[in-house]
Amino acid sequence: MPTLLPGKNGAFHRQCEVVGMPEMAALIKAITNARLKKVPLAMEASGGALVFCGLEKTQRQGVEELISAMPCNFDHASLFIMLQKHTLLHRMNDSFSCLGWFSPGQVFVLDEYCxxxxxRGCHRxxxxxxxxxxFSDNNALVDPTLLHYSYAFCASHVHGNRPDGMGTVTEQEKEEFEEIRSRLLTLLExxxxxxxxxFPFGRPEGALKATLSLLERVLMKDITTPVPPEEMRKIVQKCLEKAALINYSQLTEYAxxxxxxxxxxxxxxxxxxxxxxxxxxxVLQQNDEHHSEAFSWWPEAMGEHAETFLSLYTVxxxxxxxxxxxxxxxxxxxxQLLNNFLRTDPHLCNGTFHKHLQDLYIPLVVRYIDLMESSIAQSIHRGFEQExxxxxxxxxxxxxxxxxxxDALQMFVMDLHWPEPEFAKHLEQRLKLMASDMMEACVKRxxxxxxxKMQKSCKSTDFRVPLSVCTMFNVLMDAKKQCSKLCVLDQGCLAIRAFPIAPVDVSPPLLVLQQQYHSKIDVLIDEAFKEMISSLVSKFAAVLDGVLSKLSRYDEGTFFSSILSFTVKAAAKYVDVPKPGMDLADTYIxxxxxxxxxxxxxxSxxxxxxxxxxxxxNSLMKAVCAWLTDRLDQQLHVYQLKTLIKIVKKSYRDFRLxxxxxxxLNNKSYETVYNRLTIEEATAAVSAADGLQGITMRDSDEEEG
Incomplete structure (x- = not known):
């Protein structure tokens, strides 16, 4: 038996008390004092009674025999098993903080006992x-690093590869090691x-990675020969396949x-x-976030685990x-829910489950677009009939x-984020072509x-642009704006009117046809604008033609002019005949x-x-210029002159505003009209001073109206 030193034994006794082993502390104190003082153990008393710290009277029975017994007569290997088990049981009362590690005091006691x-260390x-x-079998948290340390220590003895070359092992320990190795392998799997x-949410941190490291260590045949990577991969793969079934079963139960x-x-x-x-x-996001790092050596295994997990969901x-x-x-x-998740995962994107999902929904998407195209075409037909x-x-x-x-249909297809590029191009292309067809029908209608509407409109000065005509202009303008968003394909899309699912080769001629097809709707809208503006201006010009035709009645040498002059002169002998007013000019203005x-x-x-x-x-000035040109060889009637001056001057100012x-404004037609009317004004001023009644081609900003 080793020599018992007072200082060392006193520390051992205090550590026993600290770590919660009062019986052990009492035994150590009694044995140490008895041997140092050379007195019988039974005579060591305080007040006539043997003192044992923390022991009741009923607990003292038989302790005297233990104290007086010779240590060499006991099987300390068996007693240590009991001591270590109870110490660990006491320690694991707070398993979340200790994870199986002994406290420093407990380690000191166990080291001292050994x-x-x-x-033997291997036995320990x-x-x-x-x-x-x-404890692990009972779902207690145990640090795999601690298991690794103890296993490596035992393995170094069993395999005889200790660094110091001093390791020994018994046959019983070798047998126990093989049993433990088999049991540990099952536990780790x-x-x-x-x-x-x-390891929920990857906690304890690094525990899963340490578990995989321990598994690799347990699979080693000896301390130096590494495990073949393929063997390790197969075991991990087998475990993850089982994990997929367990996780999905528990998930469906939870749901x-x-x-x-x-x-x-x-x-x-x-x-x-x-x-x-x-x-x-x-679940897959949590796996990737909290556990993927531990399986970083086998990324394909985690991908296969996810595919296996999703295959159960597929059913x-x-x-x-x-x-x-x-x-x-x-x-x-x-x-959308599944695809938005899968397309961002590098291991699952276009994987087995992802492709199966696409195969399921391709017919649905095609059918949906077919029905929407038919529905929109019918709504255009019915809508414009009742517009x-x-x-x-x-x-x-x-x-x-x-x-x-x-727009809603294109946004819907865009939100699908179809993962297969070729089919996604076909989807986009068909919608753009459909939009072009619908836009063309809208513009034509x-x-x-x-x-x-313009054919039914009158040609007199009572004509006012109908509000419906303004709405038609706005429809074309809106179509022009929407065309750039709804009808223009991204560069590289194909020009196919059908909707093939099989890939189609891209060729430059098809791309040119595509660009020509989509430029067609732009040309159609521009041409429609030009024709509508021209038709409206022609209606305005027809109104002006009516005004000018009324002024033509006052041309010199015409039958109406002769009758008008004779009637005015005859009537002027008896009454004051009012001169022609400016009603025609005012009405036109x-x-x-x-x-x-x-x-x-x-x-808009x-x-x-x-x-x-x-x-x-331009149309107005050209019409007036042409009317005056037809009368170059004759002088304008005063009424014609006054009416034209007012129309030209007011129109010039109104259009400038x-x-x-x-x-x-100052085009050639206007200059020609301005010069002619100025000359006519001067001539009229000489022949009839009061004939123009203050109407002049000079700046008329101060005139009313």
């Missing part, structure tokens, strides 16, 4: 491994299989989804699949989709509905309605101003309003 009574760690695995529950729910309604089954899909994605998903009504689009949110051309937002009710449907106000207020795009005004002004540029 040193005093010759307990084998017992420690058994106790730790017992179980923990890896249940990694989500043994309260019955295995046989065939009696549930299609809506309920689809709702369950969406909810279960959200839970599946949450339930397929069954739920199979019972959905035909032409029901309620399942698209499920596709009232009341202004609605930027156009009419039919155009607003059309553009909203086309609007142009036809405009022409019919009112016509111009009111139509300008209507166009300015009701046409200022650029096209200015185009109308420019062409209108509407934003017509000076370059357009």
């Amino acid at each position: 040193a005093r009574y010759g307990v 760690h084998l017992c420690y491994l058994k106790d730790l695995m017992d 179980k923990q890896i299989t249940h990694f989500r529950y043994c 309260q989804i019955e295995a046989d729910n065939s009696q549930a309604s299609p809506e309920k089954r689809l709702e369950d699949m969406i909810r279960l899909g959200e839970l599946c994605m949450e 339930d998903m397929d069954a739920a989709l199979a019972v959905q009504p035909q032409d029901s689009w309620d399942s698209f949110p499920l596709f 009232t051309w009341q202004s609605v937002n930027n156009g009419s009710a039919t155009s607003e509905d059309l553009f909203w449907k086309l 609007t142009k036809a309605a405009f022409d019919a 009112t016509f111009v101003r009111q139509n300008q106000d209507i166009l300015r207020d009701r046409v 795009d200022e650029m096209y309003t200015e185009k109308i005004f420019d062409q209108w002004y 509407q934003g017509v540029l000076d370059g357009t």
Whole structure:
């Protein structure tokens, strides 16, 4: 038996008291004092009684025999097993903080016991491994690093590869080591299989990675030969396959989804699949966030685990989709939910489950687009037949509905984020071509309605631009704006009118055709604008022609002029004959101003309003210039002169106020008219001083009206 030193034994006694072993402390104190004082143990008393710290009278029976017994007569290896087990049991009362590690005081006591009574280190760690695995089997948290330390210590003895070359091992210890190795291998595989529950959210930090490292160490045949990577990969792969089934089973149980729910309604089954899909994605995200680092040596194994996990979900998903009504689009949110998750995962994107999901939804997407195209075409036909051309937002009710449907359909397909590039191009291309066709139909129907409206309009100064005509202009302007968003394909898309699912080769001629096709709608809208503006200006010109034809009655040498002059001269002998007024000029100026106000207020795009005004002004001046040119060899009647001066001057000012540029205002026609009327004004002033009644071609800003 080793020599007992007072200082050392006193420290050992105090450590026993500290770590919660009062009986041991009492024994150590009694034995130490008895041997130092050379007195019988039974005579050591205080007040006539033997003192044992913390022991009741009933607990003291037999202790005297233990104290007086010779240590060499006991099996300390067996006693150490009991001592270490109870010490660990006391320590594991707070398993979340200790994870199986002894406190420093407990380590001191156990080290002292082993040193005093010759307990072998290999035996000590084998017992420690058994106790730790017992706690792990009962779902207590044990640090795998601690298991690794003890296992490595025992393995170095068993395999005879200790660095110091001093390791020894008994046959019994070798047998126990093999049993422990087999048991530990089973435990580690179980923990890896249940990694989500043994290491929730990756806690304790690094424990899963340490478990995998320990598994690799346990698989080693000796301390130096490494495990073949393929063998390790197969074991991890097998564990993760089992984990997928366990995780999905527990997930369906948590979601309260019955295995046989065939009696549930299609809506309920689809709702369950969406909810279960959200839970599946949450599980996979947690795996990636908290556990993927531990499996970083086998990234394909985690990918296969996710695919296996999703394959179990596939069975339930397929069954739920199979019972959905035909032409029901309620399942698209499920596709968006799953696809948005899968397409961002490098291991799952276009994987087995992802491709299966695409194969399920390709027919649904194609069918949906077919039906929407037919529905939109019918709505265009019915809408324009019943169109009232009341202004609605930027156009009419039919155009607003059309553009909203086309935009909503394209946004829906865009939100699908179809992962396969070729099919995604076909989807985008078909929608753009469809939008072009619908836009073309809208423009043609609007142009036809405009022409019919203009044909029914009068050609007198009572003509006012109908509000419906302004709405038609706005429809075309809105179509022009929407065209750039709805009809223009991204560069590189193909020109195919059909909707093939098989890939189609890209060739430069097809790309040119695509660009030509989509430029067609732009040309169509521009041509429609030009024709509508020209038709409207022609209507304005027809009104002016009517005014000028009335002025033509006053031409010298005409029958009407002769009768008018004779009648006025004859009547002037008896009464004061009133001179012709400015009603014709005032009526025309009112016509111009009111139509300008209507166009300015009701046409939404200022650029096209200015185009109308420019062409209108040019048409007006050309018509007056042509009328005056036809009368170069005759002098204008005073009434003609006064009317033309007022019309020209007021029109010039009104169009300038509407934003017509000076370059357009002072064109050649205007200069010709201005010079002719100035000359006629001077001639009239000489022949009849009061004939013009103050109307002049000079600046007339101070004139009323």
